[in-house]
Amino acid sequence: MLQSNSLQALATFTLAWVTWRVLRRFFRPDPLADVPGLKPPSWIAGSLAEIFHSDAWDFHDSMSEKYGGVFKCQGFFGAPVLYVHDPTALRYIATKDQSLFEGTDDMILAQKIVFGPGLLSTIGSVHRKQRKVMNPVFSTTQVRALRPVSYDVAHELSESLSRQISQGMSTFDMLDWMERVVLETTARGILGSTFDALNETLNPPYLVSLKNFIRVMTFSEFIFPRLLILPYICNIGPAWLRRWLVDVLPWKNLHVLRDMVDTMHNTSLELLRSRQGGVDGHKARVSDDGGRPDILTVLLKANLAASEEDKMSESELLGQITTITFGALSTTASALSRLLWVLCENPDVQEKIRQEVSDALKGGRDIEYDALISLPLLDAVVKETFRVYTPLPLIVKQSTTDTVIPLSKPYLSADGSTFSEIPIAPKTYIVVALSACNRDSAIWGDDAREWKPERWLKPLPDTVTNAKIPGVYSNQMSFYGGPKACIGYKFAELEIKTIMSLLLSKFRFSFGQKQIIWKMNGINQPMVAADDELDDFGLPRLQMPLHVSLVND
Numbered sequence: 344m345l346q347s348n349s350l351q352a353l354a355t356f357t358l359a360w361v362t363w364r365v366l367r368r369f370f371r372p373d374p375l376a377d378v379p380g381l382k383p384p385s386w387i388a389g390s391l392a393e394i395f396h397s398d399a400w401d402f403h404d405s406m407s408e409k410y411g412g413v414f415k416c417q418g419f420f421g422a423p424v425l426y427v428h429d430p431t432a433l434r435y436i437a438t439k440d441q442s443l444f445e446g447t448d449d450m451i452l453a454q455k456i457v458f459g460p461g462l463l464s465t466i467g468s469v470h471r472k473q474r475k476v477m478n479p480v481f482s483t484t485q486v487r488a489l490r491p492v493s494y495d496v497a498h499e500l501s502e503s504l505s506r507q508i509s510q511g512m513s514t515f516d517m518l519d520w521m522e523r524v525v526l527e528t529t530a531r532g533i534l535g536s537t538f539d540a541l542n543e544t545l546n547p548p549y550l551v552s553l554k555n556f557i558r559v560m561t562f563s564e565f566i567f568p569r570l571l572i573l574p575y576i577c578n579i580g581p582a583w584l585r586r587w588l589v590d591v592l593p594w595k596n597l598h599v600l601r602d603m604v605d606t607m608h609n610t611s612l613e614l615l616r617s618r619q620g621g622v623d624g625h626k627a628r629v630s631d632d633g634g635r636p637d638i639l640t641v642l643l644k645a646n647l648a649a650s651e652e653d654k655m656s657e658s659e660l661l662g663q664i665t666t667i668t669f670g671a672l673s674t675t676a677s678a679l680s681r682l683l684w685v686l687c688e689n690p691d692v693q694e695k696i697r698q699e700v701s702d703a704l705k706g707g708r709d710i711e712y713d714a715l716i717s718l719p720l721l722d723a724v725v726k727e728t729f730r731v732y733t734p735l736p737l738i739v740k741q742s743t744t745d746t747v748i749p750l751s752k753p754y755l756s757a758d759g760s761t762f763s764e765i766p767i768a769p770k771t772y773i774v775v776a777l778s779a780c781n782r783d784s785a786i787w788g789d790d791a792r793e794w795k796p797e798r799w800l801k802p803l804p805d806t807v808t809n810a811k812i813p814g815v816y817s818n819q820m821s822f823y824g825g826p827k828a829c830i831g832y833k834f835a836e837l838e839i840k841t842i843m844s845l846l847l848s849k850f851r852f853s854f855g856q857k858q859i860i861w862k863m864n865g866i867n868q869p870m871v872a873a874d875d876e877l878d879d880f881g882l883p884r885l886q887m888p889l890h891v892s893l894v895n896d
């Protein structure tokens with residue numbers, strides 16, 4: 344009886360809430376009325392399924408061609424959503440004032456629950472305070488000091504591949520190896536620890552949780568509850584009660600998610616405790632082995648030295664460990680995998696980089712930081728691959744207040760007139776199309792979608808410099824820009840160049856029998872076309888089998 348009353352109450356509440364969400368749209372003027380846009384295929388989910396579809400490559404290119412840098416679409420229950428890649432608009436969103444646009448409420452909440460109060464889940468003054476302590480920790484000076492660690496891990500990868508080749512292996516899942524090498528480099532360079540991730544017989548639980556997390560979070564069964572229910576229930580009762588509810592709910596994948604979160608949290612806690620002399624994050628002594636500096640040690644020391652008002656609490660420090668490790672893993676592994684893929688597509692360029700790297704390696708010693716970062720062809724290939732195949736093609740922000748987004752030029756409105764700015768109501772979702780900006784032909788020319796590393800070997804066209812793209816990296820949006828830009832992009836660049844230079848000096852990569860295709864799973868990821876191999880979730884397995892042989896064979 345009690346159960347049926349509760350269900351009735353829940354159904355009534357849900358119906359009332361949906362009705363209110365729909366009706367209020369009819370009574371409020373639509374600030375995006377002038378902006379042309381898509382007709383949604385579904386009233387409930389709007390155009391979200393099209394925009395976030397894993398095969399939406401052509402969709403994004405064709406929308407960019409049809410509308411230029413901005414168009415309107417619909418989210419859940421008719422909510423207006425702005426899709427934007429106009430560079431002036433992006434500059435405004437990313438850099439004008441950090442508090443005008445934040446992550447969406449639901450993502451901020453979900454990330455806070457999963458990662459704790461790290462950079463991805465804090466907003467406003469708390470985020471600003473955290474970046475103030477953390478920015479210097481990720482400076483070029485700190486990253487430069489990590490070159491030997493990065494090379495150590497790359498050498499171990501290379502030895503492992505060589506050993507297996509000598510035992511007769513010729514095909515390797517390079518996505519798996521890239522994830523392993525990135526996790527291990529992060530472990531040693533950033534966390535001052537090891538996960539033994541290059542041991543191919545082990546599957547470190549931290550790696551499994553971190554790499555599967557986005558896949559599970561984006562299961563359709565979680566999207567509605569995350570958007571519609573989580574905000575209302577996340578603060579009900581004490582934490583133990585919410586945990587008990589999660590434990591007793593007969594929902595298999597929720598338990599999978601719970602176990603991932605537990606693994607991430609417990610591993611980060613262990614790492615933090617092992618580094619601190621005590622458990623009190625404010626007063627703890629920071630212990631390191633006096634050897635090579637790692638970022639966590641530097642961060643803990645910087646935190647101890649920070650003023651009382653800027654200091655991060657233990658839960659914030661814990662949140663940073665999980666956030667950084669998560670932020671580093673799938674993105675960098677995607678970029679490395681795409682680089683290998685693109686060099687299999689272009690074996691002549693692969694050969695030229697091998698030559699460049701081998702020349703720089705003369706004397707057999709690892710390449711010094713400045714020389715490595717500025718190897719011209721390797722640099723051009725890395726930049727072009729990020730531009731054309733942006734690992735994180737879309738991010739979503741939300742306006743916090745009424746504002747007006749300026750545009751780089753007038754656009755044609757739905758009624759044939761033009762508009763040069765867009766008024767935005769609070770809580771409007773903005774799809775920030777990083778990839779579309781990187782591939783915009785108005786900026787990069789008619790061949791914008793072609794992979795041409797040589798464009799970086801000569802001065803960039805005026806259209807690129809004049810666009811004043813707000814990205815922190817090389818006139819592109821791949822690492823975003825402004826106060827919320829990727830904090831680890833210099834580390835990612837070092838890691839990518841170390842691993843690529845070493846691998847290419849020793850191995851030749853080519854496609855095997857199986858065709859590789861790429862999916863937009865939030866982060867771009869490879870898999871085999873028409874393969875029926877499934878992963879633990881019953882989904883097509885993410886993988887990139889490549890043929891690998893020794894250069895000196």
Ligand code: HEM
Pocket residue numbers: 462463474533666667668670671672674675678734735738739820821822823826827828829830831832834835
């Ligand atoms: C190829 C590699 C990478 C790519 C393409 C990438 C891309 C991005 C992008 C686009 C953002 C902005 C996300 C948003 O605002 O929603 C971001 C944020 C972030 N990234 Fe990266 N990232 C990469 C590697 C790394 C690495 C190696 C680390 C850590 C060592 C890292 C840590 C973070 C963190 C902590 C944030 C949140 C920054 C903040 O909000 O203040 N990322 N990254």
